[in-house]
Amino acid sequence: MSNSKPVLNSSLGRKLIMSLTGIFLCLFLIVHLIGNLQLFKNDAGYAFNQYAYFMTHFTPIKVVSYLLYASIILHAIYALVLTMKNKAARPIGYAQFNGAANSKWNSRNMGILGTIILVFLATHMYNFWWKYHNDQVPYVEYRTDLATGETAVQEIQATEFNDYQVTVENNVEIIKARDLYKQVDFAFQNIGIVIFYVLAMAALSFHLIHGFKSAFQTLGVSHKKYVPIIEFLGVWVFGIIIPIGFALMPLYFYFVK
Amino acid sequence: MAQHMNLTLKVWRQKNDKTKGKFVTIQAKDIADDMSFLEMLDVVNEDLTRKGEDPIYFDHDCREGICGMCSLVINGRPHGPKYGITTCQLHMRSFHDGQTIVIEPWRAAAFPVLKDLAVDRTSFDRIQQAGGYVNVNTGGVPDANTIPIPKRIADEAFESATCIGCGACVAACKNASAMLFVSAKISQFALLPQGQTERYERAQAMIDQMDAEGFGNCTNTGACEAECPKGIKLSNIARMNREYFGAKFFREEDVHTHS
Ligand code: HEM
Numbered sequence A: 001m002s003n004s005k006p007v008l009n010s011s012l013g014r015k016l017i018m019s020l021t022g023i024f025l026c027l028f029l030i031v032h033l034i035g036n037l038q039l040f041k042n043d044a045g046y047a048f049n050q051y052a053y054f055m056t057h058f059t060p061i062k063v064v065s066y067l068l069y070a071s072i073i074l075h076a077i078y079a080l081v082l083t084m085k086n087k088a089a090r091p092i093g094y095a096q097f098n099g100a101a102n103s104k105w106n107s108r109n110m111g112i113l114g115t116i117i118l119v120f121l122a123t124h125m126y127n128f129w130w131k132y133h134n135d136q137v138p139y140v141e142y143r144t145d146l147a148t149g150e151t152a153v154q155e156i157q158a159t160e161f162n163d164y165q166v167t168v169e170n171n172v173e174i175i176k177a178r179d180l181y182k183q184v185d186f187a188f189q190n191i192g193i194v195i196f197y198v199l200a201m202a203a204l205s206f207h208l209i210h211g212f213k214s215a216f217q218t219l220g221v222s223h224k225k226y227v228p229i230i231e232f233l234g235v236w237v238f239g240i241i242i243p244i245g246f247a248l249m250p251l252y253f254y255f256v257k
Numbered sequence B: 001m002a003q004h005m006n007l008t009l010k011v012w013r014q015k016n017d018k019t020k021g022k023f024v025t026i027q028a029k030d031i032a033d034d035m036s037f038l039e040m041l042d043v044v045n046e047d048l049t050r051k052g053e054d055p056i057y058f059d060h061d062c063r064e065g066i067c068g069m070c071s072l073v074i075n076g077r078p079h080g081p082k083y084g085i086t087t088c089q090l091h092m093r094s095f096h097d098g099q100t101i102v103i104e105p106w107r108a109a110a111f112p113v114l115k116d117l118a119v120d121r122t123s124f125d126r127i128q129q130a131g132g133y134v135n136v137n138t139g140g141v142p143d144a145n146t147i148p149i150p151k152r153i154a155d156e157a158f159e160s161a162t163c164i165g166c167g168a169c170v171a172a173c174k175n176a177s178a179m180l181f182v183s184a185k186i187s188q189f190a191l192l193p194q195g196q197t198e199r200y201e202r203a204q205a206m207i208d209q210m211d212a213e214g215f216g217n218c219t220n221t222g223a224c225e226a227e228c229p230k231g232i233k234l235s236n237i238a239r240m241n242r243e244y245f246g247a248k249f250f251r252e253e254d255v256h257t258h259s
């Protein structure tokens, strides 16, 4: 038997937690972006609101979402613990330190970038998640004539139904749902929120350009063929496509809608 | 003909690890550009000694880039403004007349200042003692090349073994992490057949010691690799992580108690 320290009390164990939670969060971003692309549909939220209901009520997805909240919390806590330990490892700093000569700016500022992301997540969860779950979004009714395929939309009162309903009467499909789409539209009419979202996505971009490849290095991946693929994905998918995709949403509602 | 220059040095002076240090400005006069950085300090020290002042204390030994003793963070860079060399290999022609040069010791809790610019790097020795060795049978000297090792592997192990234990990786790292050093020392044995006996015990013991010494945690910035005078690669750190996680998660039974 070994008398060495348990993995999770070691530097490498803590890094492993950062890496695994970070990769899990990256996977989530892909799903989140694809789902939210429905915001770009010009259907008054018909698809998006049903998707929002599904994502918040389908048990397997709920389980994954709790894992996700746990990952964010663990990732942030371990980031704080590691950052404090790293500060303690150099109690007296350099009078002159030329970090630019040997490393990228974002790799040296993961904590600051992460903190911006954390503040963003708190605002984001409050604006949409909390309001959605606490009856602070409007309600909507879609009446679709199944013969012609035409949909009529109207805002309704909450008391008229319970959470989410799909019925068919006289060949008309009636869907009543919480109108998260409207809440999104409402929030993104505020230029302050739009700017904040775009800046936060820039921080996410820099965080992931370093973070994605860093997570695999932490896991011990070093491979002639696969590391360049990981680096490519880190820059193009996680550093560019995903943050730009998300940033386009507030911009779309503010400037286009 | 060598060019000569005058320089302003801002040197960290500190009596010992119990006292606070401070920067002291010292003029370095008539320095030839073909001197090494350490020779420049020798000239300054002769001058200080003549004046009855305490010479600047700094580490050095081989003065040809192989022992790892010389250190110094020069204008914000370990071993000065060039890549791939030690301070003893740095020439004064990398500086210009009238320049101000800031000289600081390696900064890390695990490298306490002994005096002025010299730090105590015995934390590295203790990490090495924890597992950076192989057991060999006594007896007759074995024939060379009796153990087959692919050239690729031998080369890789050799490259890892070129680490001179200078500590520039720690000095360069924003987290004062020693992972490049430790990973080089783990790799040079993990790759070779002779290193297999203690393989999994080694990774755990050396990483435990590294943590106990108070080095920081790698965030994969790559500063260590860029500043390492021997070009030790980051892939060593990936290998170290594999060795450690492999030991911890899959090889616990191969790990013997080390006393
Ligand atoms: C959607 C949100 C986030 C994603 C996808 C994400 C992803 C990642 C990834 C993949 C890494 C690399 C892990 C490694 O090097 O092993 C990382 C590192 C890091 N993250 Fe995050 N992160 C997110 C949010 C945050 C937040 C909220 C914080 C801070 C409160 C944070 C702080 C850090 C820090 C300090 C590191 C560097 C630690 C290290 O490399 O050891 N991140 N992140």
Ligand code: SF4
Residues within 6 Å of the ligand: B162, B163, B164, B165, B166, B167, B168, B169, B170, B180, B181, B184, B224, B227, B228, B229, B230, B231, B232
């Ligand atoms: S890895 Fe490089 S910088 Fe670090 S101690 Fe070894 S030779 Fe020096």
Ligand code: FES
Residues within 6 Å of the ligand: B059, B060, B061, B062, B063, B064, B065, B066, B067, B068, B069, B070, B086, B087, B088, B089
């Ligand atoms: S004095 Fe030996 S490496 Fe510089």
